[in-house]
Amino acid sequence: xxxxxxxxxxxxxxxxxxxxxxxxxxxSYTFEIDGNVYSDDCxxxxxxxxxxxxxxxxxxxxxxxxxxxxxxFFKGLLAEKKPVVFADMxxxxxxxxxxxxxxxxxxxxxxxxAELYIIDTRxxxxxxxxxxxxxxxxxxxxxSAKEVFEWGEENGRKIAHRFLVDDLQWLRKGGRxxxxxxxxxxxxxxxxxxxxxxxxxxxxxxKAHGKKKAVRELLAxxxxxxxxxxxxxxxxxxxNIPGEGEEWKKLVCEQFPEAASVSLMELGPVIGSxxxxxxxxxxxxxxxxxx
Numbered sequence: 028x029x030x031x032x033x034x035x036x037x038x039x040x041x042x043x044x045x046x047x048x049x050x051x052x053x054x055s056y057t058f059e060i061d062g063n064v065y066s067d068d069c070x071x072x073x074x075x076x077x078x079x080x081x082x083x084x085x086x087x088x089x090x091x092x093x094x095x096x097x098x099x100f101f102k103g104l105l106a107e108k109k110p111v112v113f114a115d116m117x118x119x120x121x122x123x124x125x126x127x128x129x130x131x132x133x134x135x136x137x138x139x140x141a142e143l144y145i146i147d148t149r150x151x152x153x154x155x156x157x158x159x160x161x162x163x164x165x166x167x168x169x170x171s172a173k174e175v176f177e178w179g180e181e182n183g184r185k186i187a188h189r190f191l192v193d194d195l196q197w198l199r200k201g202g203r204x205x206x207x208x209x210x211x212x213x214x215x216x217x218x219x220x221x222x223x224x225x226x227x228x229x230x231x232x233x234k235a236h237g238k239k240k241a242v243r244e245l246l247a248x249x250x251x252x253x254x255x256x257x258x259x260x261x262x263x264x265x266x267n268i269p270g271e272g273e274e275w276k277k278l279v280c281e282q283f284p285e286a287a288s289v290s291l292m293e294l295g296p297v298i299g300s301x302x303x304x305x306x307x308x309x310x311x312x313x314x315x316x317x318x
Contacts, residue, residue, distance in 0.1 A: 030172070031112060031171070032052065034104055035053045037069050037295065043070045053069065054092060056089060056296075058088065059087065060085055067296050074295060091122050092127070094130045110142035113146065114179060116151045117227035120151055154262075154310040157312070190229075191307040217234050218241035220233040225316050246279065246309075255285060260311065262310045262311070263275055263308065275291075279309060
């Protein structure tokens with residue numbers, strides 16, 4: 028048994044079995060396909076349903092989590108009479124963070140003795156996963172809720188996020204890129220490399236022609252940050268390209284032979300709906316986020 032509850036959201040993209048076995052409850056985002064609404068439950072079958080729909084040319088839609096949903100989620104956790112530490116995705120990517128803060132304020136007004144901490148993570152998907160793994164380890168070492176919260180506040184924004192987007196049309200469909208830019212970029216086979224800055228905003232730092240060159244540039248930019256990577260933990264990710272994902276992991280392992288670990292994950296439906304299949308990523312702790 029733990030002295031406090033560590034909780035997160037489905038946008039951490041961690042497998043459901045791991046979350047359950049490590050006693051980490053989560054709140055689910057939803058996505059819509061052809062008018063049907065699905066819960067992002069972090070299960071493999073849900074990801075397959077999602078990516079199969081994209082392969083058929085369907086465009087999923089996602090929704091932020093409402094203040095009421097967060098309120099009910101927090102109230103249920105606090106019913107166990109333990110402190111709660113909660114970590115969701117970055118505030119600059121979604122209004123969900125603001126909604127979680129509003130819910131927390133309502134909880135504190137109604138239950139002034141409640142001990143509820145909301146981490147301003149500045150992380151998304153694999154970066155949030157790396158943070159949750161570290162927070163769980165601290166919890167299991169016996170750190171208090173406040174200590175884990177303070178560590179997360181200080182260190183979450185030290186996680187470097189580097190992404191490669193394969194098909195610009197998905198960014199266009201999600202309203203994050205103009206139609207003209209997407210068409211020109213696709214015709215020229217431009218693959219943007221993106222990182223998450225200190226404010227949690229997505230910034231394009233390089234545009235490579237062709238995916239092979241983009242992968243080399245992605246690895247080189249990570250090496251510029253991480254040096255030899257000795258003793259470091261890396262998480263690499265993909266979206267519905269398991270073969271390329273394994274090759275990407277192999278390249279990272281070769282680049283950082285003395286890394287403590289290199290783990291492979293698949294992007295979930297929420298962020299996946301905006302970047303589409305073919306996405307590759309790498310996340311790791313660094314001294315500061317930079318291009």
